[in-house]
Amino acid sequence: MRHLHFDCFIGISGDMTLAALIDLGVDAGELVSALSGLGHHIGIEPRKVSKSGIEATAVTVSADDHSGHEHHGETHGFHEGHDHDHDDHHHHHHGLSYTQCRDAVLAAGLSDRATERSLSILRCIGESEAHVHGSSLDAVHFHELGGVDTLIDVCGTAVALEMLGVESISAAPIPLSSGFVKCAHGNMPVPPPAVAKMVEGLPVRPVDVSGETVTPTGAAIIKGLADPIGEMPAMTVDRVAHGAGGRDLDPYPNLLRLFLGATDSYASLPRVTELTTQIDDSTPEIISHAAQRLMAAGALDVYLSPVTMKKGRSGVAITVVTAPAMAEEMGNLLMRETSTIGLRVQECRRMCLPREISQVETPFGGVEVKWVTLPDGSRRASPEYDDCARVADAKGVPLREVYETVVAALRSG
Numbered sequence: 001m002r003h004l005h006f007d008c009f010i011g012i013s014g015d016m017t018l019a020a021l022i023d024l025g026v027d028a029g030e031l032v033s034a035l036s037g038l039g040h041h042i043g044i045e046p047r048k049v050s051k052s053g054i055e056a057t058a059v060t061v062s063a064d065d066h067s068g069h070e071h072h073g074e075t076h077g078f079h080e081g082h083d084h085d086h087d088d089h090h091h092h093h094h095g096l097s098y099t100q101c102r103d104a105v106l107a108a109g110l111s112d113r114a115t116e117r118s119l120s121i122l123r124c125i126g127e128s129e130a131h132v133h134g135s136s137l138d139a140v141h142f143h144e145l146g147g148v149d150t151l152i153d154v155c156g157t158a159v160a161l162e163m164l165g166v167e168s169i170s171a172a173p174i175p176l177s178s179g180f181v182k183c184a185h186g187n188m189p190v191p192p193p194a195v196a197k198m199v200e201g202l203p204v205r206p207v208d209v210s211g212e213t214v215t216p217t218g219a220a221i222i223k224g225l226a227d228p229i230g231e232m233p234a235m236t237v238d239r240v241a242h243g244a245g246g247r248d249l250d251p252y253p254n255l256l257r258l259f260l261g262a263t264d265s266y267a268s269l270p271r272v273t274e275l276t277t278q279i280d281d282s283t284p285e286i287i288s289h290a291a292q293r294l295m296a297a298g299a300l301d302v303y304l305s306p307v308t309m310k311k312g313r314s315g316v317a318i319t320v321v322t323a324p325a326m327a328e329e330m331g332n333l334l335m336r337e338t339s340t341i342g343l344r345v346q347e348c349r350r351m352c353l354p355r356e357i358s359q360v361e362t363p364f365g366g367v368e369v370k371w372v373t374l375p376d377g378s379r380r381a382s383p384e385y386d387d388c389a390r391v392a393d394a395k396g397v398p399l400r401e402v403y404e405t406v407v408a409a410l411r412s413g
Contacts, residue, residue, distance in 0.1 A: 001167050001168055001262060001263050001264070002164070002165045002166055002167045002168070002260075002261075002262060003166070003167065003168045003169070003170070003233065003235050003260075003261060003262060003263040004161065004164070004166045004168075004169050004170075004258060004259070004260050005169075005170045005171065005172075005232050005233070005235070005258065005259040006169070006170070006171035006172065006221075006222060006226060006256070006258060007171075007172050007232070007256075007257040007258065007259060008171065008172055008174065008175060008214075008218070008222070008256055008257075009172065009175065009255075009257065010175055010207060010209065010213055010249060010252050010253070010254060010255065011175055011177070011207075011209075011212075011213030011214050011215075011218065011245065011254070011256070012174075012213075012214055012215070012218035012219070012221065012222065012256050013153075013214075013215040013217060013218040013245060013256075014149075014150065014152075014153025014154065014156075014157065014215065014217035014218060014221070015058075015059050015061055015153060015243075015245075016218065016243040016244065016245050016255075016256040017153070017157050017217075017218065017221055017243060017256060018031075018044065018059050018061070018152075018153060018156050018157060018160065018243070019046065019056070019057045019058050019059040019243030019244060019256075020056075020057065020241045020242060020243025020256045020257070020258045021156075021157065021160035021161070021164065021241070021243070021258070022044075022046045022057050022059065022160070022243075023056065023057035023241035023242055023243060023258075024164060024239055024241040024258060024260055025164070025239070025241075026160040026163050026164060027163075028044045028045070028046050028059075030163070031044060031156055031159060031160055031163070032044050034110070034159045034163075035108070035152065035155055035156060035159065037107065037108035037109035037110065038063075038104055038108050038148075038151055038152070038155060039104070039107075039108075040063040040064055040148055041063065041064035042061075042062070042063050042152055043060070043061065043062040043063070044059055044060075044061055044152070044156065045059060045060045045061075045062075046058070046059050047059075047060075049244045051242075051244055051248075051253040051254055051255050052250075052251075052252070052253035054242060054253055054255060055242070056242035056243060056244040056255055057241070057242065057243060057244065058243070058244040058245075058246070059243075061149060061152050061153070061156075063148045063149065063152060096141065096148070096150075096151075097138075097139065097140065097141045098122070098125075098126035098129070098130070098137055098138065098139075098140050098141075099138050099139075101122055101126075101150065101151055101154075102119065102122060102123075102126075104151055105118045105119055105122060105151070105154075105155060106119075108155060110155065110158070110159060111162060113158075113162055114155070114158040114159045114161075114162050115158075117157075117158035117161065117224070117225060118154050118155045118157075118158040120224035120225065121154045121157070121158070121217070121220045121221055121224040121225065122150075122154055122220070122224075123137075123224070124198060124219070124220035124223045124224045125150070125154075125194070125198075125216050125217060125220045126140055128194040128195075128197040128198040128216065128219075128220075129141075129194050129216070131197050132193040132194050132197060150217055153217050154217065154220075154221075157221055161225075164260065166260070168227075168263065169225045169226045169227070170226055170227070170228055170229070170230075170232065170233055171222045171226035171229045172229070172230070172231075172232065173202075173203035173204055173205045173229060173230060174199055174202060174203070174204045174205070174214060174219060174222055174229070175204070175205055175206070175207040175213060175214065176190075176191050176195075176199070176204050176205070176206055176207065176213075176214060177190055177191070177206075177207050177208075177209040177210065177211060177212065177213040177214070178190055178206075178209075178210060179209075179210035179211050179212075181211065181212045190210075190211060190212050190213075191212070191214055191219075192212065192215075192216065194216045194219075195214050195215070195216055195219045198216065198219040198220060198223055199219060199223070201325040202222075202223060202229055202325075203229050203230055207252075209249055209252065211247070213249075227270045227271075228270070228271050232259065233263050234263065234264070235259070235261045235262060235263040236261045236262045236263075237259050237260070237261040238260055238261045238262070239259075239260045239261070240257065240258070240259055240260075241257070241258045241260070242255045242256065242257055242258075243255065243256040243258070244256075266349060266351070269349035269350060269351050270349065270350055271324055271347055271348070271349055271350070272300060272321050272322065272323065272324065272347075272348050272349070272350045273321075273322050273323070273324045273326075273327040273330075273345060273346070273347055273348070274319060274320070274321055274344075274345070274346050274347075274348050275319070275320040275322065275327065275330055275331050275334060275343050275344070275345055276317060276318070276319045276320075276343065276344045276346075277317070277318050277334065277338070277340040277342065277343045277344070278307050278309055278315050278316070278317045278318075278340075279315055279316055279317075279318065279338055279339055279340055280309045280313040280314065280315035280316075281339050282316075282338050282339045286337070286338060286339075287304065287316055287318065287338065289337065290318070290333075290334065290337035290338050291304065291318070293333060293337055294320055294330060294333060294334065294337075297326075297329065297330065297333055298322070298323075298326055298329075298330075299320050299321065299322050299326075299330055300321045300322055300323065300350075301319075301320075301321040302318070302319070302320050302321070303318075303319050304316050304317070304318055304319075305317040305319070318334065318338070318340075320334060321348075321350070324347070327345065331343050331345070353372040353373060353374065353375075354372065354373045355370055355371065355372045355373075356370075356371050357369070357370055357371075357384065358371060360406060360409045360410060360413060361409065362402075362405045362406055362409045363405060364391045364395055364397075364402060364405060365391070367383065367384075367387055367388060367391055367402065367405075367406050367409075368383075368384040368386075368387035369381045369382065369383055369384060369406060369410065370382055370383075370384055381410050383402070383403050383406040383407065388402045388403055388406065
């Protein structure tokens with residue numbers, strides 16, 4: 001599996017990511033052409049620089065907004081364009097709204113995968129900015145990020161990843177510096193509020209640098225695309241690249257390092273946490289209710305298994321599969337809702353087939369089915385229980401009859 005690891009040992013921004021991806025071999029001209037659907041005259045100009053004796057690529061990003069006003073990457077409120085280069089001679093411009101950026105991505109004519117990755121990054125930025133400013137997601141404006149510049153960084157990253165054939169992404173823990181940064185609303189602590197919100201639940205580590213080292217777009221790229229965030233997975237490295245920020249951080253090289261190579265497909269699977277307990281002193285009603293509460297709270301799966309416990313007592317094993325970030329919440333809920341006094345916790349990896357929901361027409365009307373795509377590219381479908389049960393109740397017919405009707409419709413279709 002083609003894998004990319006972000007080694008953001010000192011920081012990360014949108015333009016540093018673009019620069020590093022170009023350093024890996026992405027053609028800047030082809031990237032500009034692929035982004036033409038954003039509706040702006042875009043410029044991405046790479047150049048070779050040296051940081052602490054390490055050759056790297058830096059980029060200058062610009063865009064014409066059709067009004068004759070040219071935006072440069074350096075004009076971002078958090079100085080997103082040249083990362084940590086806080087130059088005061090660049091002007092500030094009012095950012096686009098999240099909704100405008102989202103609509104621009106959807107209208108840009110990018111591939112499905114590039115669109116999905118772009119929207120994932122953009123949503124991370126939008127949700128954190130909305131929280132910081134007390135706004136709704138649809139209403140928030142990217143005051144601290146030039147909207148057009150952000151689109152170039154976000155979509156450019158997504159398109160470049162596809163050009164490189166990247167299938168999976170991991171990242172080192174996010175490095176957080178200290179100090180203050182000047183932005184549209186005055187002096188803000190570092191990390192900026194939007195970044196601080198974005199790293200909730202993510203592994204971070206401190207770096208001995210005063211000033212901004214992680215920008216909102218940089219943090220969103222990691223949060224929106226990388227899984228796992230932590231140690232670099234075992235992989236065969238094909239290429240290493242460096243993307244440069246604008247400011248010197250002596251004695252540290254102001255660089256983002258990328259490792260591109262191949263991993264075992266199982267090693268790069270997303271991690272999950274399993275919580276397990278056995279209970280022999282709760283009623284079936286309590287256990288069933290606990291399972292429903294766990295699913296409603298966001299568990300990926302909950303299943304029950306009969307077990308024979310010590311002293312020959314019949315019991316139930318409850319297994320909860322959850323995202324690692326929610327393990328503590330799920331464990332507390334399980335201990336609150338049942339009589340358990342302890343849990344076993346283990347980290348696992350999860351392999352899932354791609355799936356989507358659609359409808360088939362039947363004599364009962366439209367009924368949902370789940371399609372999964374197998375590793376060989378073939379597809380199979382199965383009736384969705386909840387929707388079949390809904391139809392059975394509404395029409396007053398046995399659930400079995402609805403299932404059989406849906407299967408027949410799939411075969412004839």
